[in-house]
Amino acid sequence: GESVGLHLPTLSVQEGDNSIINCAYSNSASDYFIWYKQESGKGPQFIIDIRSNMDKRQGQRVTVLLNKTVKHLSLQIAATQPGDSAVYFCAETEGNQFYFGTGTSLTVIP
Amino acid sequence: GAVVSQHPSRVICKSGTSVKIECRSLDFQATTMFWYRQFPKKSLMLMATSNEGSKATYEQGVEKDKFLINHASLTLSTLTVTSAHPEDSSFYICSAREIQRRAEAFFGQGTRLTVV
Numbered sequence: 001g002e003s004v005g006l007h008l009p010t011l012s013v014q015e016g017d018n019s020i021i022n023c024a025y026s027n028s029a030s031d032y033f034i035w036y037k038q039e040s041g042k043g044p045q046f047i048i049d050i051r052s053n054m055d056k057r058q059g060q061r062v063t064v065l066l067n068k069t070v071k072h073l074s075l076q077i078a079a080t081q082p083g084d085s086a087v088y089f090c091a092e093t094e095g096n097q098f099y100f101g102t103g104t105s106l107t108v109i110p
Numbered sequence: 111g112a113v114v115s116q117h118p119s120r121v122i123c124k125s126g127t128s129v130k131i132e133c134r135s136l137d138f139q140a141t142t143m144f145w146y147r148q149f150p151k152k153s154l155m156l157m158a159t160s161n162e163g164s165k166a167t168y169e170q171g172v173e174k175d176k177f178l179i180n181h182a183s184l185t186l187s188t189l190t191v192t193s194a195h196p197e198d199s200s201f202y203i204c205s206a207r208e209i210q211r212r213a214e215a216f217f218g219q220g221t222r223l224t225v226v
Contacts, residue, residue: 008151034214043116043203043217044154089154091215098144098207098215103153 008087008105015110019077023090023101028071030092035064035075038087038103047075047088073101082108112138114206116218123194123225131189131221133204139184140206144215145177148201160187194225 013019025033031052036044050057050064050073057064063076073090085108090101113136123129133143142161146154158174160166160181168174176198178190187206191198201222205215 008153032214036217041201041220041222043114043220044205045217046214049214098142098159098205099156100146100154105151 008103010105010107012107012109013080015080015082015108017080019075019080019084019106019108021075021077021088021104021106023073023075023104025071025073025090025092025099025101027092027094027099028068030094032093033064033066033073034091034093035062035073036089036091036100037084038089040086044089077106080106080108082110084108112136112206112208112216114140114204114216114218116204116221118221119219120222121224123223125195125225126193128190128192129194129223131191131202131204131223133187133189133206133218135185135206135208135216138206138208140187140208141184142207143181143187144205144207145179145187145189146203146205148203148220150201154203157189191223194223196225199223199225 034049035047038044048059048064061078065074087103087105089103115134117132145157148154157172158166158168160179162181166179181187203220205217207215
């Protein structure tokens with residue numbers, strides 16, 4: 001059947017380099033943001049989150065930056081590894097509303 | 111972390127039959143569950159939001175009579191694809207949000223539906 005939905009942007013990086021994945025959100029009232037990683041054939045997995053009262057949060061090899069002025073969210077992955085190849089989605093929430101961004105397909109080149 | 115179990119992971123059915131997909135929150139109570147559909151190399155498309163004990167809210171363009179959602183308890187939501195057709199073949203994913211404690215949503219493993 002005909003496929004629907006937005007085509008995923010793609011990003012290719014060399015193994016060991018840092019990756020930056022960007023996401024623009026639309027709702028200025030969103031107060032909680034999450035990055036998910038989805039490997040082929042699997043459901044999305046939580047990576048890191050950030051609340052709207054913060055502009056940066058760090059995890060293991062990952063950093064999320066939030067710029068509320070321009071409604072922009074980014075995910076930085078340090079020293080990218082082949083296992084990081086996946087589709088990455090940002091999600092914004094406000095109350096009970098939960099919306100995903102388009103997603104970015106990351107390919108790590110060995 | 112919280113676990114959401116989705117069953118079955120794969121199903122093949124004949125055109126015209128109905129298929130039920132279950133989504134269970136195993137170690138937490140979920141006030142809200144979400145159902146998504148995903149085509150290959152495409153983003154997740156929200157189909158509907160279901161709240162325990164009330165009718166699901168469907169996104170525009172999603173046929174509620176085609177995709178029946180039941181959220182009978184705080185740990186179980188079901189999606190039934192009725193009178194399935196080959197164009198219903200897709201990857202269906204559920205997610206659940208925990209009551210009060212977190213805003214984060216946890217995802218099931220997804221169900222690959224193939225209608226032949």
